[in-house]
Amino acid sequence: MTNVAVHLEAKQHPLQAHMHDASASGATHTKGQQHPIKLYLVVWGWLFVLSTCSYLVDYFGLHGHLRWSLILLFMVLKAGLIVAVFMHMAWERLAFAYAILLPPVLVLVFVTIMVLESDYTHLLRVLFFAPTA
Amino acid sequence: MAETALINNVEPPARPAGWRGIAADWSSDQRAFKNVSWGKAMMWIFLLSDTFIFSCFLLSYMTARMSTTVPWPNPSEVFALTIGEKKIPLILIAIMTFILISSSGTMAMAVNFGYRRDRVKTAALMLATAAFGATFVGMQAFEWTKLIVEGVRPWGNPWGAAQFGSSFFMITGFHGTHVTIGVIFLIAIARKVLRGDFDVERRGFFTSRKGHYEIVEITGLYWHFVDLVWVFIFALFYLW
Numbered sequence A: 001m002t003n004v005a006v007h008l009e010a011k012q013h014p015l016q017a018h019m020h021d022a023s024a025s026g027a028t029h030t031k032g033q034q035h036p037i038k039l040y041l042v043v044w045g046w047l048f049v050l051s052t053c054s055y056l057v058d059y060f061g062l063h064g065h066l067r068w069s070l071i072l073l074f075m076v077l078k079a080g081l082i083v084a085v086f087m088h089m090a091w092e093r094l095a096f097a098y099a100i101l102l103p104p105v106l107v108l109v110f111v112t113i114m115v116l117e118s119d120y121t122h123l124l125r126v127l128f129f130a131p132t133a
Numbered sequence B: 001m002a003e004t005a006l007i008n009n010v011e012p013p014a015r016p017a018g019w020r021g022i023a024a025d026w027s028s029d030q031r032a033f034k035n036v037s038w039g040k041a042m043m044w045i046f047l048l049s050d051t052f053i054f055s056c057f058l059l060s061y062m063t064a065r066m067s068t069t070v071p072w073p074n075p076s077e078v079f080a081l082t083i084g085e086k087k088i089p090l091i092l093i094a095i096m097t098f099i100l101i102s103s104s105g106t107m108a109m110a111v112n113f114g115y116r117r118d119r120v121k122t123a124a125l126m127l128a129t130a131a132f133g134a135t136f137v138g139m140q141a142f143e144w145t146k147l148i149v150e151g152v153r154p155w156g157n158p159w160g161a162a163q164f165g166s167s168f169f170m171i172t173g174f175h176g177t178h179v180t181i182g183v184i185f186l187i188a189i190a191r192k193v194l195r196g197d198f199d200v201e202r203r204g205f206f207t208s209r210k211g212h213y214e215i216v217e218i219t220g221l222y223w224h225f226v227d228l229v230w231v232f233i234f235a236l237f238y239l240w
Helices: A003-010 A014-020 A037-059 A064-086 A094-105 A107-128 B019-026 B038-067 B091-115 B119-149 B163-195 B214-239
Strands: B081-083 B086-088
Touching: A037 A064, A037 B091, A037 B214, A064 B091, A064 B214, A094 A107, A094 B019, A094 B038, A107 B038, B038 B163, B038 B214, B081 B091, B091 B119, B091 B163, B091 B214, B119 B163, B119 B214, B163 B214
Parallel strands: none
Antiparallel strands: B081 B086
């Protein structure tokens, strides 16, 4: 590691302190996201494990609440790993991370509205469009 | 100032931790995102808008599936493949998932080698990512063909609710388009990396601006997003 890089590293945000562990050759020019390759490989491995788990949910034909909760759990874990590590959101500035990550959470409000709406539509269809025997 | 805004080398001012820091960053007349370059911020904002588009597709699928009185076709059986004598549920989709995750892994490493200014390894990993992506699109074409031959149409299918076909073609079609665009994007940037554009700061053809290795990370953001969307499609459409 060059002296310049060490000097730069000393001034960095604590969260980004390990950024130049892997290499510092580009540090004098661009302070990009630098993380050890090993971290990516570990996350990669976990994504494989989680995908296999969610596939096995289907393979073994689990049903009901167990199936849905497992599917959602594995989905959220995988999404979290991708956004946090692969997309580097864990190391971005908090003001930026919140600006990007909070708006999609509001989609859950939309989900709630549409769940209520589709329950209502379903009820109407059962009441008025039921096949006459 | 014009040049410092282009790359990620502005030292951010000290802020208190948590919400107070966020309020300090957003208040008063200043750049809210401090040390985040405009290129990265704009890609994230684009991805945010894309998130809403895919959310709307998945929501309309949810609404159709919840409100129909006709049984929904069982994806586990619809997407099963017979390999040898055995019928394996969802196997093609599982392989596609693993391929896309692998491409995300190679992309993450390409970003790493990009910042180390290792031209050959960066370009090779990006091209590997593109090859995984092209394989994924190929398998999706196979899947579409199989379903169309079996009689799935946007207005009906042999197994149940008519909305199954329209939801399937709309969601996977839009995702496949994103993967295809990503493959083109990857090849274009890999070519620039290999040519050394970011070492000699050659000016871009369209923008006339100097390129930086950060574009590899920005390309990576798009690619990981494509993988991210697939995580949701896999869970909510294929497994549910």
